Amino acid sequence: xxxxxxxxxxxxxxxxxxxxxxxxxxxxxxxxxxxxxxxxxxxxxxxxxxxxxxxxxxxxxxxxxxxxxxxxxxxxxxxxxxxxxxxxxxxxxxxxxxxxxxxxxxxxxxxxxxxxxxxxxxxxxxxxxxxxxxxxxxxxxxxxxxxxxxxxxxxxxxxxxxxxxxxxxxxxxxxxxxxxxxxxxxxxxxxxxxxxxxxxxxxxxxxxxxxxxxxxxxxxxxxxxxxxxxxxxxxxxxxxxxxxxxxxxxxxxxxxxxxxxxxxxxxxxxxxxxxxxxxxxxxxxxxxxxxxxxxxxxxxxxxxxxxxxxxxxxxxxx
Amino acid sequence: xxxxxxxxxxxxxxxxxxxxxxxxxxxxxxxxxxxxxxxxxxxxxxxxxxxxxxxxxxxxxxxxxxxxxxxxxxxxxxxxxxxxxxxxxxxxxxxxxxxxxxxxxxxxxxxxxxxxxxxxxxxxxxxxxxxxxxxxxxxxxxxxxxxxxxxxxxxxxxxxxxxxxxxxxxxxxxxxxxxxxxxxxxxxxxxxxxxxxxxxxxxxxxxxxxxxxxxxxxxxxxxxxxxxxxxxxxxxxxxxxxxxxxxxxxxxxxxxxxxxxxxxxxxxxxxxxxxxxxxxxxxxxxxxxxxxxxxxxxxxxxxxxxxxxxxxxxxxxxxxxxxxxxxxxxxxxxxxxxxxxxxxxxxxxxxxxxxxxxxxxxxxxxxxxxxxxxxxxxxxxxxxxxxxxxxxxxxxxxxxxxxxxxxxxxxxxxxxxxxxxxxxxxxxxxxxxxxxxxxxxxxxxxxxxxxxxxxxxxxxxxxxxxxxxxxxxxxxxxxxxxxxxxxxxxxxxxxxxxxxxxxxxxxxxxxxxxxxxxxxxxxxxxxxx
Numbered sequence: 001x002x003x004x005x006x007x008x009x010x011x012x013x014x015x016x017x018x019x020x021x022x023x024x025x026x027x028x029x030x031x032x033x034x035x036x037x038x039x040x041x042x043x044x045x046x047x048x049x050x051x052x053x054x055x056x057x058x059x060x061x062x063x064x065x066x067x068x069x070x071x072x073x074x075x076x077x078x079x080x081x082x083x084x085x086x087x088x089x090x091x092x093x094x095x096x097x098x099x100x101x102x103x104x105x106x107x108x109x110x111x112x113x114x115x116x117x118x119x120x121x122x123x124x125x126x127x128x129x130x131x132x133x134x135x136x137x138x139x140x141x142x143x144x145x146x147x148x149x150x151x152x153x154x155x156x157x158x159x160x161x162x163x164x165x166x167x168x169x170x171x172x173x174x175x176x177x178x179x180x181x182x183x184x185x186x187x188x189x190x191x192x193x194x195x196x197x198x199x200x201x202x203x204x205x206x207x208x209x210x211x212x213x214x215x216x217x218x219x220x221x222x223x224x225x226x227x228x229x230x231x232x233x234x235x236x237x238x239x240x241x242x243x244x245x246x247x248x249x250x251x252x253x254x255x256x257x258x259x260x261x262x263x264x265x266x267x268x269x270x271x272x273x274x275x276x277x278x279x280x281x282x283x284x285x286x287x288x289x290x291x292x293x294x295x296x297x298x299x300x301x302x303x304x305x306x307x308x309x310x311x312x313x314x315x316x317x318x
Numbered sequence: 319x320x321x322x323x324x325x326x327x328x329x330x331x332x333x334x335x336x337x338x339x340x341x342x343x344x345x346x347x348x349x350x351x352x353x354x355x356x357x358x359x360x361x362x363x364x365x366x367x368x369x370x371x372x373x374x375x376x377x378x379x380x381x382x383x384x385x386x387x388x389x390x391x392x393x394x395x396x397x398x399x400x401x402x403x404x405x406x407x408x409x410x411x412x413x414x415x416x417x418x419x420x421x422x423x424x425x426x427x428x429x430x431x432x433x434x435x436x437x438x439x440x441x442x443x444x445x446x447x448x449x450x451x452x453x454x455x456x457x458x459x460x461x462x463x464x465x466x467x468x469x470x471x472x473x474x475x476x477x478x479x480x481x482x483x484x485x486x487x488x489x490x491x492x493x494x495x496x497x498x499x500x501x502x503x504x505x506x507x508x509x510x511x512x513x514x515x516x517x518x519x520x521x522x523x524x525x526x527x528x529x530x531x532x533x534x535x536x537x538x539x540x541x542x543x544x545x546x547x548x549x550x551x552x553x554x555x556x557x558x559x560x561x562x563x564x565x566x567x568x569x570x571x572x573x574x575x576x577x578x579x580x581x582x583x584x585x586x587x588x589x590x591x592x593x594x595x596x597x598x599x600x601x602x603x604x605x606x607x608x609x610x611x612x613x614x615x616x617x618x619x620x621x622x623x624x625x626x627x628x629x630x631x632x633x634x635x636x637x638x639x640x641x642x643x644x645x646x647x648x649x650x651x652x653x654x655x656x657x658x659x660x661x662x663x664x665x666x667x668x669x670x671x672x673x674x675x676x677x678x679x680x681x682x683x684x685x686x687x688x689x690x691x692x693x694x695x696x697x698x699x700x701x702x703x704x705x706x707x708x709x710x711x712x713x714x715x716x717x718x719x720x721x722x723x724x725x726x727x728x729x730x731x732x733x734x735x736x737x738x739x740x741x742x743x744x745x746x747x748x749x750x751x752x753x754x755x756x757x758x759x760x761x762x763x764x765x766x767x768x769x770x771x772x773x774x775x776x777x778x779x780x781x782x783x784x785x786x787x788x789x790x791x792x793x794x795x796x797x798x799x800x801x802x803x804x805x806x807x808x809x810x811x812x813x814x815x816x817x818x819x820x821x822x823x824x825x826x827x828x829x830x831x832x833x834x835x836x837x838x839x840x841x842x843x844x845x846x847x
Contacts, residue, residue, distance in 0.1 A: 033727070033728070034727070034728035034731065034732050035727075035728040035731035035732060036731075039728075039730070039731035040728075040731070041467075049464065049763075050464065050467070050471075053464045053465060053467075054467060057465060083383065085383035085385075086383050086384060086385035086387075086390070086519075086534060087385065087519070088385075088534070093382070096533075152566055155566065155567065155570050156570075159570050159573075159574045160570065160573060160574070163574060166571075166574060166576050167567050167570035167571050167574055167576060168376070168560060168562055168567055168570075168571045168576055168577075170536060170537055170560060172537065173531070262563065262564055263564050263566070263567055264567060265536070265560065265561065265562045265563070265564065265567055267382075267533065267535070267536040267537075271382065271535070272382045272535070275381040275382045275383050275535060276382070276383060278381075278727060279381070279383045281383060
């Protein structure tokens with residue numbers, strides 16, 4: 001077997017094993033939280049009789065191991081089950097929300113990733129000069145703002161001072177592609193602000209690192225222009241660290257944006273997960289947790305593979 | 319003269335007087351014809367509902383875990399959704415009186431143990447078919463089943479026998495209950511075909527609007543139900559209920575016109591909204607109240623002198639001003655205020671009195687160890703601030719009150735009804751009987767102050783069967799006194815409903831019974847734009 005292919009298979013197998021472990025950890029975590037679904041649903045109106053009835057109806061009176069195994073069996077046969085709290089079909093509820101999550105993440109990534117790399121290149125080219133300082137200053141400021149502050153700032157600026165966009169980013173089934181893009185404009189702006197700096201700084205650092213090497217000096221002596229040196233010689237050799245940071249940020253855009261979702265009432269997986277955690281709705285928490293874990297693992301595997309493919313020394317191991 | 323003019327304006331509004339008639343008669347009263355014409359236009363306009371448009375409400379209090387099953391509704395968004403597609407037998411109107419909806423007549427026997435509801439003919443379901451007396455009985459029966467997890471279980475449990483005959487529903491009560499129509503107005507009890515037994519979450523009812531699509535925790539869209547029986551409701555072509563839990567986003571949404579009305583306007587930002595001519599802040603006092611509850615059966619709160627000391631040691635006006643931003647009123651350590659029928663407003667208001675609190679505290683013989691008040695931010699909005707103010711005023715009176723902060727998560731399971739002294743809230747009930755029966759009767763399941771008083775129970779049962787309003791008022795007053803002076807409830811404040819409405823929304827009236835015009839804002843309002 002080709003070493004790269006072997007590595008990919010290994011990584012995927014390891015990923016699946018990790019998913020199984022994650023599902024057990026999520027189960028234990030939710031079990032360890034105080035209160036259960038029945039108590040969370042009934043809240044202030046809980047009485048012992050009502051609690052008992054509700055637990056029996058939801059099957060919460062069965063031992064934890066039995067519940068975990070029956071859930072696992074369901075997932076392996078493609079059945080995510082129904083939510084305890086409102087009896088909605090989980091697969092169906094997740095599908096639209098997952099679509100929305102990916103749509104928002106993709107829209108933010110399409111702007112943020114090229115922009116970050118470009119800004120990183122420019123900063124590295126003019127290292128120590130005013131473009132470098134300006135780019136670093138602005139992006140470090142935006143990453144330092146907590147997301148909700150950035151979100152409120154954007155809402156204030158673009159819906160109240162300059163009423164260009166709507167503050168509530170609801171994406172509805174009947175909307176066209178452009179309508180959806182317009183609806184998510186504000187969260188996209190906020191997310192770009194949040195993820196830009198990390199990728200930009202890593203691009204800048206990786207390029208600067210490569211710029212110290214002998215072959216870059218050779219390229220300079222050949223008489224290439226500074227931008228050509230960066231583009232042709234430095235960037236390809238700086239891909240590996242940049243890709244792994246880009247993947248981390250993509251993963252964040254998929255799994256970590258619940259605050260932005262809440263502020264803009266955007267209907268996606270993060271909010272769906274948090275709602276169900278407060279209700280201790282285990283099947284939903286498990287399902288969404290698995291999806292998030294799968295996204296993380298997939299993106300990390302992808303980053304490893306790209307790093308290997310981009311690096312001849314790793315591609316042809318001795 | 320002005321009375322006469324008001325009457326005429328009222329007639330114009332009803333459409334009972336023409337412009338010519340109005341101008342003729344007002345000029346006879348000495349008003350110029352020009353002014354009379356303008357008055358006519360204004361009168362006719364003020365109340366003339368406009369048809370059409372899409373009316374949108376931005377509502378806080380919804381999750382993706384919500385269901386369309388009316389039995390399960392517990393927060394503001396599902397409440398609003400239920401009130402828009404569904405309808406109950408009767409309603410509580412803006413003046414606190416019973417208003418006929420699906421029932422067109424209600425009557426009881428002399429001792430209020432048997433009630434009859436005559437079902438209106440020709441009330442149609444969105445999914446076809448008309449409401450029958452059997453549907454009504456099936457609906458009420460479904461809510462009596464513990465498995466339905468109905469929020470109205472406590473209400474329907476008081477009914478021992480239900481029967482349907484022709485268009486008449488007869489309900490026999492376990493014990494006399496003069497307030498039954500108010501209880502039956504509970505929003506969980508929306509009438510569903512076949513009682514909703516087959517598919518409780520179908521969203522198929524008789525309301526002014528029919529559900530087009532519903533995504534829990536996001537948005538529910540409705541269109542006007544063409545065959546709705548009551549032409550005085552359902553003016554917009556369609557309505558939408560958007561779940562917007564974030565305060566800032568909700569406020570921004572009404573300012574930018576993305577929604578036409580919002581609930582829960584934070585008192586802190588009312589002053590900021592006041593500068594905006596497009597948005598009006600609507601405020602109405604309701605039965606909801608924020609409380610600190612002591613278990614009367616656990617030390618040290620089993621000592622009434624200590625309870626009295628704590629009741630005297632709280633500065634109610636300060637809490638109303640600082641925690642509610644002035645949008646509320648002082649409580650008097652019993653759960654009833656002027657929004658309830660038969661309220662006795664002559665009961666003296668309890669004031670902060672450090673000296674009296676100190677005396678009661680000394681009299682209680684408490685050992686001086688810290689008295690722990692458990693509180694979480696989500697116990698009620700501003701709960702932690704309120705608890706801190708309470709501790710400060712109590713400490714000033716020499717009472718060693720200390721705050722213990724608890725997490726929101728799990729608060730209702732682990733602290734409320736478990737800890738002997740904690741913060742909580744009540745949404746209130748339409749009538750005094752229900753409030754007392756739910757939480758202060760010795761045997762009540764939600765007796766969260768563990769208050770057991772034989773005299774109080776006796777009075778409550780006596781009031782249930784008393785159809786003479788004056789006598790009932792006297793009984794309720796006596797009960798209020800007992801609870802105020804002996805109970806485990808510290809009720810410092812009643813919170814107002816504070817809501818936002820766009821200027822172009824017409825038909826808004828103050829309804830104290832519930833948030834957003836008792837949940838009927840979308841049914842009753844219209845768009846003037």
